[in-house]
Amino acid sequence: MSIALTYEETIEYLFRKTTNFEHQGTAGYKPGMDTMLRLDAHFGHPHRQFRCIHVAGTNGKGSVSHTLAAVLQASGYRVGLYTSPHLVDFQERIRVNGLPIPHDYVVRFVEQEREYFETLKPTFFEIVTAMCFKYFCEQQVEIAVVEVGLGGRFDSTNIIHPMLSVVTNISLDHTQLLGSTMAEIAWQKAGIIKPGVPCVVGEAVDATRPVFERVADEVGAPLVFAEDEPIVTDAEPLAGGIKYRLANGMELTGELQGACQVKNTNTILCAVEQLAHAGVFALDGDEPVNDFASLHSVLNEAFLHVTRTTGLMGRWQVVGTCPTVICDAGHNVGAWEYLGRQLESYPCRELHIVFGMMADKAVDNVLKLLPRRAHYYWTKADTHRAMNEEALMRTAAQQGLHGSCFPSVQEAFATAISQADASDLVFVGGSCYVVAEFLKSWNAGAGVEA
Numbered sequence: 001m002s003i004a005l006t007y008e009e010t011i012e013y014l015f016r017k018t019t020n021f022e023h024q025g026t027a028g029y030k031p032g033m034d035t036m037l038r039l040d041a042h043f044g045h046p047h048r049q050f051r052c053i054h055v056a057g058t059n060g061k062g063s064v065s066h067t068l069a070a071v072l073q074a075s076g077y078r079v080g081l082y083t084s085p086h087l088v089d090f091q092e093r094i095r096v097n098g099l100p101i102p103h104d105y106v107v108r109f110v111e112q113e114r115e116y117f118e119t120l121k122p123t124f125f126e127i128v129t130a131m132c133f134k135y136f137c138e139q140q141v142e143i144a145v146v147e148v149g150l151g152g153r154f155d156s157t158n159i160i161h162p163m164l165s166v167v168t169n170i171s172l173d174h175t176q177l178l179g180s181t182m183a184e185i186a187w188q189k190a191g192i193i194k195p196g197v198p199c200v201v202g203e204a205v206d207a208t209r210p211v212f213e214r215v216a217d218e219v220g221a222p223l224v225f226a227e228d229e230p231i232v233t234d235a236e237p238l239a240g241g242i243k244y245r246l247a248n249g250m251e252l253t254g255e256l257q258g259a260c261q262v263k264n265t266n267t268i269l270c271a272v273e274q275l276a277h278a279g280v281f282a283l284d285g286d287e288p289v290n291d292f293a294s295l296h297s298v299l300n301e302a303f304l305h306v307t308r309t310t311g312l313m314g315r316w317q318v319v320g321t322c323p324t325v326i327c328d329a330g331h332n333v334g335a336w337e338y339l340g341r342q343l344e345s346y347p348c349r350e351l352h353i354v355f356g357m358m359a360d361k362a363v364d365n366v367l368k369l370l371p372r373r374a375h376y377y378w379t380k381a382d383t384h385r386a387m388n389e390e391a392l393m394r395t396a397a398q399q400g401l402h403g404s405c406f407p408s409v410q411e412a413f414a415t416a417i418s419q420a421d422a423s424d425l426v427f428v429g430g431s432c433y434v435v436a437e438f439l440k441s442w443n444a445g446a447g448v449e450a
Contacts, residue, residue: 007103010110011090018117018124035122036156039130042116046137047144050080052160053271056148056189057168057202059334060264063256064168064202065147066312067268070302072143073097073309075281075295080136080144082157084125087313087329087436088443094132096139098310105135125149129156143280151178153191163278165192165221166271167212168264169203171334186211198222198274202267226270231292235262241304248292254303258316258328260338265303272299314435316342319442323420324348327428329435331357333365339429340369348425352416354438355430356380356409359387366430367399374427375419376403379412381433409437 005013040047055065062083069081079097086092091100109131110117117127129149136144146162148155170186178188186208193199193215201212204225216223234245237257244252244265254265272295275281279288281295289295306312314329330339343351351374357363358381370376378393380386389405396402406412409428416426428438 004111005107007107010107013110013114014090014124014127018122018127032154033156033158035120036126036129036159038120039122039126040133040159043130043134047133047160049137050141051143052162053143053145053164053166053275054148054157054160054162054192055145055166055168056152056155056192057166058171058185058189059330059332060168060202060260060267061147062312062329063258063261063264063315064166064268064271065145066310067254067256067264067302067306068166068271069095069098069145070306070309071268071272071298072145072280074298074301078140078142080132080139080141080146081310082129082132082136082144083147084128084149085432085436087432088439092311092313093128094135095311096136096141098308100311101131101135106131109134123156126156148189148192151185151188151191153188155191158192161194162192162197163280164271164274165194165197165199166267167192167199167201168267169334170205170208171332182207183211187215190215193219193221193223195219196221198224198278200224200226200267200271200274202226202270203263224270224274226267230266231269231273232262232266235265246292250292250296252296252299252303255306256303256312256315257318258338259342260330260335261315269299313439314432319439320426322422323352323417323424323426325417325426325428325442327435327438329432330429331361331366331431333362333369336366336369340371343425343427344371344373346425349421349423350375350425352377352420352424352426353403354379354409354412354416354426354428354434355392356389356412356434357387357392357430358383358385358433360385361387361431363387363392363395364399367396367401370396370399370401372400374401374403376401377412377416378403378405379407379409379434381409381431381437383433386431386433409434410441413438413441 055061069079072079081095094101146157167189178185232244236243241255276290282288316328319325353374354377356379378389380389393405420426
């Protein structure tokens with residue numbers, strides 16, 4: 001008989017006793033759907049009991065998924081939200097109406113199925129996906145927003161048959177697993193396109209558009225490119241958010257402040273439009289509505305309060321003032337094309353950047369996009385996938401980026417905050433794992449007193 005585990009021991013078991021990409025990198029990636037299909041059958045195909053929206057893409061998946069969940073919640077639905085990775089606590093990955101899955105549910109699930117898992121040997125992500133779908137079913141979720149873990153075509157989440165598929169964008173990331181060209185990566189992500197199911201593509205380029213068109217044509221799926229008829233016509237940064245002007249004359253204010261959110265918002269609204277056409281929205285029990293004017297209050301509520309409603313973190317998240325402290329989990333070239341420009345133009349006396357990356361990322365290409373005017377605090381997250389901080393500092397120096405190196409995120413941030421003036425900006429980023437360690441220490445009070 002197995003010994004009962006605590007919640008902390010259960011999470012440690014899931015990470016250390018299973019194959020997983022997050023801790024092992026490429027060695028932890030196991031393509032193919034056979035094991036996930038067996039898991040799904042074992043639990044009685046729980047995902048068939050609720051409707052789904054499937055979200056893939058290189059960047060923006062989290063913001064799009066959380067905001068769509070917020071829109072559906074504001075419309076009165078009981079909404080499941082499945083995202084990855086988590087930043088502070090594992091339970092962030094699985095939410096129902098914004099509330100994370102309880103610790104005791106996670107413990108019971110693993111405890112009851114541990115023997116089966118050790119026989120079947122599923123990956124970490126396969127186990128968590130099965131847990132998520134079972135939990136959503138038991139919680140009587142009406143609609144679930146399901147974010148792809150990696151790629152799409154062979155991702156564990158791709159057992160679902162959604163009512164809408166969304167691909168946010170494509171850029172070069174995870175090339176060792178998904179392909180070395182934009183077209184190859186697009187083919188992997190286009191794998192979530194299902195027969196007869198509308199698909200919204202947020203951003204496309206010459207190399208990726210034909211891939212989506214071909215796959216959609218092959219399976220008979222209606223395809224919409226959000227950029228072709230943009231709903232967002234103008235965006236104005238505000239204190240604490242962005243004001244959007246829409247093609248129908250409506251104005252909408254969103255709390256997410258990252259420069260990338262303008263294109264994310266256009267993708268989200270295009271997806272909402274498709275859901276409205278499908279009759280998903282009905283206000284006050286009336287007939288289904290299919291225009292934004294009727295959804296104005298719903299959209300404003302969702303966009304203004306997405307972090308509170310869904311628990312979204314790490315997206316140009318302002319956590320402190322005097323000096324301003326911001327963190328962002330952007331970790332690849334596509335993300336830093338926005339972040340680099342936004343930091344360069346940020347109105348502050350001096351810019352301090354606490355920065356670390358995973359060694360399997362395109363480090364050189366990201367470093368080219370970092371602001372030259374900043375002072376850097378090179379560091380690494382506590383994972384063997386992290387690039388050594390001294391090697392990172394040497395590589396950065398070759399590109400004219402200068403600073404000091406620190407063996408931990410906490411030490412790097414403590415030094416940055418001690419050297420910053422009240423009118424400065426301290427930014428923490430480069431990796432989800434760097435941001436995760438920062439937020440854990442900040443939430444525990446370490447950042448406040450530094």
